[in-house]
Amino acid sequence: MMERLSISRFWRIKDLHYTFAYSKCKKCGHAFYPPKHVCPKCGSRELELTIPPREGELLSWTKLYEVAPYFENEKPLYLGLVKLGEVKIMAQIVDVFDESLLKEGARVETVFRKVKEDGNSGLIYYAMKFRLTSK
């Protein structure tokens, strides 16, 4: 089964997927992800693409038992809202083997993983996800 995601759309924004790059407004300082062309706070177009730090803090999380067909191998799917430097980013949390460690304020780090394979013959899409930092 091949769905043909928009190859050009993914390619244009690959750096965002690969690094969680976000927009920072040069005028009002607002930082937001995913990046846009106009600052949603002050309307300025003077935005700077910035790469967030690797490590952040878990703000909240949820567990999904109902997932899109492709993610059936990864059920249950954990989604986390993470404060990464000055931005908040929502993405999958991987390698969760002890749910009790998923606490508000837990340290998490970015990790590079596959997000989707377009069937057996289409493209493979990679992006950043999160996992708990264990030291």
Add this chain to the structure above:
Amino acid sequence: MVIFPEEKVGIVGWGSYFPIYRISMGELERQWGFPPGTGEGLGMKEKAVAASDEDAVTMGYEAARNAILRAEIDSKKIGAVFFGTESKPYAVKPSATIVAQALGITPNTMASDLEFACRAASEGMRASIGLISSGMIEFALVIGSDTAQANPGDILEFTASSGATAFVLGPKPLSAAYFEASFSYITDTPDFWRRSLSPYPLHGEAFTGDPAYFDHIINAVRGLMEKTGLRPSDFDFAVFHQPNGKYPIKVGERLGFTKEKILPGLLTPVVGNTYNGSAFQGLSHLLDTVKPGTRILMAPFGSGAGSDAYSIVVTDKVENKKNLAPPAYFYVNKKVSISYSEYAKFRKLIKRIGGD
């Protein structure tokens, strides 16, 4: 000793990665009806298994990120990315470009995937030494990464595992360890192969041991010794390709290296044979732990077949770099045991409608 061109080049940064999942030898024995102790007979305890969303590219990325952290360089300075793997996610479309893009190395760099069973990444290492010593580039990133395939139920399944190790090579003055010399030994040998559209490799039973692994490693190491005048007693540690927990000790014995020099760099019993990362993981772990002045012999091997022997000397720069990224054993110790059915799900051995 003569000074060889290799001596201009060293390891500026190193890093490994192993997935958190482990399957025990007992689980594999029960699954396929092997006698208890089969895994132990191979010197194995457990092996690392990649999760559903991991592949050679994602694991190679994490090992490379650790190597770049230790190198303390702007990744744009890397002029070549060599990705050694026999489990590349695409048959055509380089893994090296994905990793190079995600690590901010692109666009002014060479990048390619190399294939030579388990020794492709070592070919990348020797090629990088040439490129750097000639002054063509300043830094190179060499990655060995595999989600090793094995036909379910094959004895190979006891060892074939998942993991990656990467090195940033660069000028000797910046290096945590430098190369003294290297030597390659290559022949056409039918010990192990996988045809293009076949999902699993086959091995030519009679060929895997003596004519392949032992013959090539022994000839590469003896070639290195002859070239340099070094003897086994000059080396503090020896790291050979580690397809299981037994072969490296046996080949060491034949070459005159004691077990004590081999065991510290032997990680296969606890993570499995990571193919292109196999000898590399041993060197990576030694760099995490040894003192300046240590001399290490490394000899990767790849079926088909060939081996390279390197003499590597650790410098005082190693100490400050150790703490800049997680050591190999951080990943070895971070583990969760899984059943064969979870393993089958992760490695996509279960056929489902819409599961492709």
